[in-house]
Amino acid sequence: MSEKKKLAQRDYYGKALATLAAKDSNVIVLDADLAGSTKTSEFKKVAPERFVEVGIAEQNMIGVASGLAASGKTAFASTFAVFASGRCWEQIRLSVAYPKLNVKIVATHCGISVGEDGASHQALEDLAIMRALPNMTVIAPADAYETYAATMAIANYNGPVYMRLGRSEFPTIMPEDVKFEIGKATVMREGCDVTIIGVGQMVANCLDASEELVKEGIEAEVINMSTIKPLDIGTIYDSVSKTGCCVTAEEHSIIGGLGSAVAEFLSQELPSPLTRVGTYDVFGESGSPNALFEKYGLTAADIVNAVHRSIDKKTEMKQ
């Protein structure tokens, strides 16, 4: 398996914010009592006068961010993903998405890899509820390096963005100097038997799965779909036209996230067998991230099984 460096996305979000603090005097960062965890503390070190602490008050944070944006600022607002997406969803809808304001909601501690804190803190539905909002761009970088690049890219984009990041360290799979273009997927590996589309931390597992599959003579095409909305349908179309079947993998519910987005597109434009790897309509629980990935079916082995299922379906349909 890969011997890639393990890094935490939130650390690279902090680094990017520190760079932005020095580079762009228009950027304001808002915190809801979690600066040390989300790493917005790195921005505060460089530009304390443009760091706004709102206390434990996520709804107010979004409202204030929208006002800052309405008066010309680029507002970054960060907290844990459950609170960032869920607690203030309707504030985001009305104050940010509807008027299309320049607010970047950067949510850390996504998914089940939050681990021991348990289900109350494990956002497994944030992609779904953010994706449902008109005008919202939804991004989930695959590693720490891509997080850095994505942070710089969204700072340059004028409009609402939700970006989802993890808490823990996991393997880097993108080059350190990766460029990020909103809405553009990356083909990580070419293959003609199956398309595996991953997002976030799961892309690394997709690559591990593809290495296992090679041993069985299966060549998988692996795509890092780091922008979930707008979805890079061109890349999906080209790949699935070639491979004839698909697997999606996300650290998120199979309801409403990447798997749903891909299913919506394929069923309408290119009906093909699709198997979704994700959590199956359940809350998580306390445990170590690795143990939880096993229990909830998010490992490379689970992706391999999903690939078998999609390829079997493809074969059945040809008969």
Added chain:
Amino acid sequence: MECSISDIENKANILRLDVIRMTTEAGSGHPGGSLSAADMMAVLYFRVLNHDPSNPLWEDRDRFVLSKGHVAPVLYAALAESGYFPTEELITLRKLGSRLQGHPVRGKVPGVEMSTGSLGQGLSMACGIALTGKIDKKDYHVYCLLGDGELQEGQNWEAAMFAHHYNLSNLIAFVDRNRLQTTGNTENAMSLDPLPEKWKAFGWNVIIIDGHNVRQIIEACEKAKGSKKHPTVIIMNTVKGKGVSFMENNADFHGKTCKPVEYEMAIKELKEVIQ
């Protein structure tokens, strides 16, 4: 038989010992705010609550809602030490398959009334339970523990308004006024003072006590239970990390657990005061 003041003081330190053991074993969790609430939790579970650990769903029981759900360790310790489940189970905290989830889950552990962990929601839940008590003409009381930083969430004040409007005299809230939250001092993050005046303006009875004085906690509860019309808030001036010298007033131990040497020191200090 009623627990004496010194028994309760002793129980509070046993809860503290449990909290240190559990969180150190788990390697994560929130010891600071668990320790600041230990005296109040001991008073509730060993003196004030009208409850029956062998019958956790008894319909006339007093209810307790832990709104600041991150201090689940002290709740689990109080439940186990009062007989809801074996104390041996405490060290399974936060492990895969344990009932003792990182934040409390209703229905999973006997005695846990509501699921919490997202701050600012517990007082509303307590209002609903208290309102049922009024509608059904029950005599039970509903207790709710709030963090001070937690009060920055606006929902608390919606609930405060509601409790006054519906004359929820059977509702008693505690504020653990340890003056610290994740990023440090509450007054630097988002000032709460003058806190008693805020609650008074919302129509609540306000009692201010030393949250580490067991006698004062008991007396405040008795006074609150006597209220005929208004809900009561007991603002407890406390020290975060109380009982372990190097944790006291130390914001670092909000969400950080002991290293092995710190663990030994903490256990030693607590064992010295436990009879």
